[in-house]
Amino acid sequence: MSWDLSGLFRNHAKDIARTLRRRGLTAETAADLTQDTFVRVLACPPKETLGMHNPVAYLFRIARNLRIDHQRRERVLIRVDLSDNEFAQIADNAPNAETIVYDRQRLERTKMALAELPERTRRAFELHRLGELTIAETAATIGLSTTRTWTLLRDAYEHIDARLNGL
Structure with a gap:
């Protein structure tokens, strides 16, 4: 099975990003996950035995799964607002x-x-x-x-x- 990934990206990347945005992600995160969707397909295309004949549905499913994973990670992350001085104090000045x-x-x-x-x-x-x-x-x-x-x-x-x- 050979998919035209560049054509799929041109025709559907904006739709995937828009869908991710509607699900509550920021524009930057949606763009990142959209790229991750295509990278995932490029790195590990579906097996021919899966009978996947709808590449667009497959891309949207990958994007959905990536969004769910991202939101799960975000729920467990602890965020701390730091001033510039506090952030600078975190850095280790010791040479590597x-x-x-x-x-x-x-x-x-x-x-x-x-x-x-x-x-x-x-x-x-x-x-x-x-x-x-x-x-x-x-x-x-x-x-x-x-x-x-x-x-x-x-x-x-x-x-x-x-x-x-x-x-």
Whole structure:
């Protein structure tokens, strides 16, 4: 049995959605259940042995069953109205496992990239970035001009960035 689902959708989707709306569903829910009806038929078409010769009746029966299931679920759901602040407090700000692994890999690559730098460049980077010194303070500490120190820092950032882009 081969049904023209696209033709059935074009000709009957609005009728199914309208029927669902008349049964008390919102427009969005009716549209979702209408799509679910066609997806259900597409994913699991009726067996030829069922003798189903009226595809429209079959679609309406599926839509009806989906509506009943939806309304049963809605009856047991507990709804709570929350303000935006209360809703934001629910979110878990802890990183997920993938983020933790990715960040650890990046940190390890950064450590390896720092170890590859020449001593003076690494020292300038550590003083500026990790020691939170300004470029002028870093330059005075390592005994170089601010222009040369800035060049060392730029080289360090480019080196680290190149190593991290390989991740």
